[in-house]
Amino acid sequence: MKPRFASVALNVPAGSDTYSYKIVDDISDDMLIGRRAVVMLGNRLMEGYIVDITDHADIEEDKIKPVEALLDKEPIFTKAMLELAFWMKEQYLCPLGAALACMLPPGVKARIQKMIVLLNEADVIDNTKSLIINALRDNKGRMALNALKKVVPVKNISSVLAELERDGVIAYEYTVKESVRIKDSYNEAAVSGSISTVRPVQQQLQAITAINKAVDEGEGAFLLHGVTGSGKTEVYLQAIQHAMDIGKDAIVLVPEISLTPQMVALFTARFGSSVAVWHSRLSMGEKYAQWWRIKNGQAQVVVGARSAVFAPVQRLGLIVLDEEQESSYKSDMTPKYDAREVAKRRCDIEAGVLVLGSATPSLETYYAAGKGDMRLLVMPDRINGKPLPHVDIVDMRQEIAYGNKSIFSRKLLKAVAYNLKAGQQSILFMNRRGFSTFVSCRNCGLVMKCPHCDISLVYHSDKGQLQCHYCGYKIAVPKVCPKCKSPYIRYFGAGTQRIEHDVKQIFPHARVVRMDTDTVTKKNAHRDILRLVWRHEVDILVGTQMIAKGLDFPEVTLVGVVAADTALNIPDFRSAEDTFQLVTQVAGRAGRAAKPGMVIVQTYQPEHYSLQAAVKHDYESFYRQEIEIRERLKYPPFSNIVKISLSGKHLPDIIKAAEDMAGELHCYLNNMCYNNDVEILGPSPAPMEKIKDEYRWQIILKVDVHIMDDIKYDIKRMVDRYSCASMDINPYSML
């Protein structure tokens, strides 16, 4: 028999994509490719993934070790998933093994322990050696390496152990365990059966027809641009139904924040037990069970957050990304993939159809649709025929000029008062939690900052604490200034607690409820608040993002955006886009049912184009102005952004590394004559220079889209040489 070699992908940073190992078992290639295996790398045993079988290896044969063991009964990756992983490692410059590892549920991972076994109790003079032997003897002659390291805390323990092994005093053994034991019985929540479909209206019919045709053909990408309430969900549901009718599976991605029981119910009501739900709050065991349910073909519809894009459906028909503009589709861990791009690529590989849905598409996606990379489907009308709510901008500068120092404009107060009298519900939106976002001493000006982060502490009135929203640091509110002992401390910058407090004071009889991370962390609190609102037991709902994304409050007729500038003032190229999207989304909460809606947006920059466009519900106008700025300043989609972050405990080291690297980059780009194609910003401190006691600096590259592939590998290699540096290709934001 001809010798066979396995190309095994290992999750080692800055290593090669695959390593060659000998195949000793008599197993067909098809049962090997895509399979998990255990191999030796250096002197440790690790889990890897076989991605190919060849009859030759490009290194000397005597260096090649055998595959130690095969895991599972069959390959865990399909050829399509392997191809997707190869694409990911090129696109995001991550190890191939890391791309593959992130496709599996956390439970599918071998836990490998190195054990040390005592063979004979040799007399040794060396102190470390006798410590090791004594420790082993005390533990019946067998210890895990990690346990031994704790008992014998010597730095060079592995070289000492190597000597002992050579002298035949000890031997190595390995234990390989699966992280999750396979459980056949998984307690599944009872799901209701199929509910009959809704009769679609004309604009939905057109979209459904186009998507269904593409699903039949196994090819196509769509941007479904529909205003809030235009009935995008019904389009998804009918397209999924069609895919299922022809024996294909569907994946629906929803932003984590919108993946509520109500959202899931939309799908389980229609598709019953064919639905598998996938989100971060599932336990490891639940994830494991769901994953196998999907892989075994017991679920045809997967509803989940970002990582559900890797759901192992057998016959992909359709991937839907709802609210495609959401930043949560971009992963913040290595590999830093963008689920939109992965979904597109996966559809290309597996003959699936991609549907991106949004009321406010990202600039990148709309631009791609304009170029013809995807087909634009527009749904401009609300399904109930009601007009979009009227949006009013209030210039807060004039309020101040008038002598109104409160956080509410006269107009907003009047509208809330009217609504209360009419027995109608209102929403007050504020994108910051806590009471005051900024606390300082009136006498000496000291700003209360987190000792671990370069960020001001937020006053939380309910707990009487100052909190850091980045590391969780908390202290009781100081009675006097820590520096000058002055008792006069001022609180600036309103958060949701302050809104709640003020509104209760102004309208003492109103029933006010606040909904933000602080009030929904308790179990069921989320559901309880929604119930209160739906039963009309609440007059005014105060909240953050959480109430803007996807939740349906049919009775709400007034939405107040208390401070639209918060998002606008963030120093990032996406701030205008974020603001437009946020105001449009919040506005979409108003007047969804019978009564017409009204939106009041408070701002200090009423003339800003993102707000002006949001007022008119005019996406096109916003897009035209924003895309022009992106093109002029060479931001995405007209460039690729490469963000290089350097972080560490010792600031001078970080600055030195950042400057060295910037020098290297300049030099490299000069030599390669890429000066006109790449713009280097920085090095500069990150907008939040210190977080959790780590200093952060960054270098931003704006790279011409045509030369990205020519330079990205070189840049990656440079970055890899600095242990404190990491890079992110096309990060969502530059912060």
Add this chain to the structure above:
DNA sequence: AGCACGCCGACT
């Protein structure tokens, strides 16, 4: 990631 190899400061 580990771990080894290798070249410069402070110790027996």
Add this chain to the structure above:
DNA sequence: GTCGGCGTGCTC
């Protein structure tokens, strides 16, 4: 002269 610091680079 050696011990050990961690910079650089390899692991099939």
